[in-house]
Amino acid sequence: MTYVGVTPQGVGLLLPPPAAARLVCGEDAPADGFTGVFPLEKSLGRLTGLKIYDRNRKLCFDGIMDEQKESVGGGWKLTLSARSRAALLLDNEAVPQTYCMPSLKTVFERHVKPYGFSGFIGDSRAFHGTYTVTKGMSEWQAAAGFCTRFLKAAPRIADGTFDASGAKPQGELLFDNAGGIGYTSVSVENLYCSAFSEVLAKSGSAGTYSPAAQSAEAVSLGIRRRRCLAQGDADGLIRAAEKKAYRVTADCPGEIAAALFTAARVRDPMLGTVEKLYVSQTEYRLNADGESTRFTLRR
Known part of the structure; x- marks a missing residue:
């Protein structure tokens, strides 16, 4: 990967190869996160932005700097912590207001576009009813709340665009040491502590x-874990819990690029074939042992 620090004046400075780096992209966090340690020969001054390009020179991270530290002792080092530009939507509070006949276009222009995002993808028609942005909501919560309620889709920032289409990437990843993406280890986990057997809703x-929703799978496993929901989607809460209760993790050598939500399957001589998975999180790591990419896959 290639790392470019950006000054407050917008000047890009090529950073030396890092001694350690970690880049995490996940469906549960709107903003991607990066931490890295770079050896220094001279101070680079203040850096307020960071761009990362993959081995194909494609921009894979465009973010704002959260922390910058220079230290000495065992060498002169620069430590950086940054989040992708979606962090701007998390860090800024939305102005409380109520929309009549809300639309994705209006919500985007008021809550997303002012922070430098180029456009949106998704159903732009106006919907009947009202949508209220309450005090304390972030710009991201305001925009995402509209999408989940009216578009039935979880939004994502991709290539500077607010994507609320719900579309999934094409293709499938095959993790297979005999003829696919090679891995050093793979694990299948059942996280019973994350499952809900029943959700009660206020009415x-x-x-x-x-009772508003029940997980047949959790009940069949003898799990008893109930939640009470004052408002919201009880079935959606059950589905989210079922998804988090199962994951497959594959550790792969090298830098491997893959978009979130890409379909995936694992083929292993001992674990067998695990199908109908998708990429929930990627974690690129660079340390003394070299480069590796960890994939978290869910059903």
């Missing part, structure tokens, strides 16, 4: 809670 003027 009626009396404010009583009654």
Whole structure:
């Protein structure tokens, strides 16, 4: 990978190869995160941005700097911590307001576009009803809340675009040491502690809670873990819990690029074939042992 620091004046400075680096991209975090340690021969001054290019010279990270530290002792080192530009939407509070006949175009122009994003993808028609942005919501919560409620899609920032289309990347990743993406280790985990057996939802003027959704899989496993929901999607909460209760992790040597939500499967002589997975998180790591990429896959 190639690393370019950006000064407050917008000047790009090529950084030396890092001694250690970690880049995490995940579906559960709107902003990607980076930390790295770079050897120094001279101070580079203040850096407020960071761009990272992969081995094919494609921009894979464009972010804002959270922390910059220079230290000496065992060498002169520069330590950087940055998040992708989606962090701007997390860090800024939305102005409370109520939309009548809300649309993705209006929400994008008021809550996303002012922070430098080029456009949006998704259903742009106006919807009946109202949508309220309350005090304390971030710009991301305001925009994402509209998308999940009206578009039934979780948004994502991709290549500077606010993507609320719900579309998945084409193709499939095959993790297979005999004829696919090679790995040094693979694990299959059942996280029973994350599963919910039942969700109760508040209903009626009396404010009583009654059964609204149940996980047949959790019940069949003898799991008893109930949640009470004052408002929201009970079925969606069950589905999210079922998804988090199962994961496959593959550690692969080298730098491997893959988009989130890409379909995947694992083929291993001992674990067999695990299908109908998708990429939930990627973690690129560089340290004294070399480069590696960790994939977290979910059903």
